[in-house]
Amino acid sequence: MNSPSDAAPTPQSAMPQVLRLLDAAGTQGVLIGSRCRRCGATSLGQQRACANCAMSDLETVDLSTRGALMSFTIVHRAAPSWPGPVPYALGEVELPESVTVNGEIVGCPFEALHVGMAVELTVRVCGHDAASNPLVIHKFQPAG
Numbered sequence: 001m002n003s004p005s006d007a008a009p010t011p012q013s014a015m016p017q018v019l020r021l022l023d024a025a026g027t028q029g030v031l032i033g034s035r036c037r038r039c040g041a042t043s044l045g046q047q048r049a050c051a052n053c054a055m056s057d058l059e060t061v062d063l064s065t066r067g068a069l070m071s072f073t074i075v076h077r078a079a080p081s082w083p084g085p086v087p088y089a090l091g092e093v094e095l096p097e098s099v100t101v102n103g104e105i106v107g108c109p110f111e112a113l114h115v116g117m118a119v120e121l122t123v124r125v126c127g128h129d130a131a132s133n134p135l136v137i138h139k140f141q142p143a144g
């Protein structure tokens, strides 16, 4: 049997079909998209078929790490599974690939949030898996 000391906890993507971690420490990541080789449409995550033309000839691509905040709301009553503080800002971010991504907006006072503001991808630990590995999820912060 493995003892806990056999393997150091390794950060894991909480959503591996959407977020790929770039470093062993789990401090950097990139969102994954699927681009259609037929029509060029890109969608978030690893997909089996194009959302635009339904063809299955897709390639996996890294999405832009910067986008624009298209809408947001302040969530005062979170789902029971929500691991973070409440209230929090939930934003809808449009990336240059015309892909829309939902995520928490961190590092910004609520009153400073505004539609159209430039944001960039960041990642944060949101919990742990059964093996005590940190689970990392995507969020957005004001673009530096």
Ligand SMILES: [Zn+2]
Pocket (backbone or CB within 6 Å): 036, 037, 038, 039, 040, 041, 050, 051, 052, 053, 054, 055
């Ligand atoms: Zn297509």
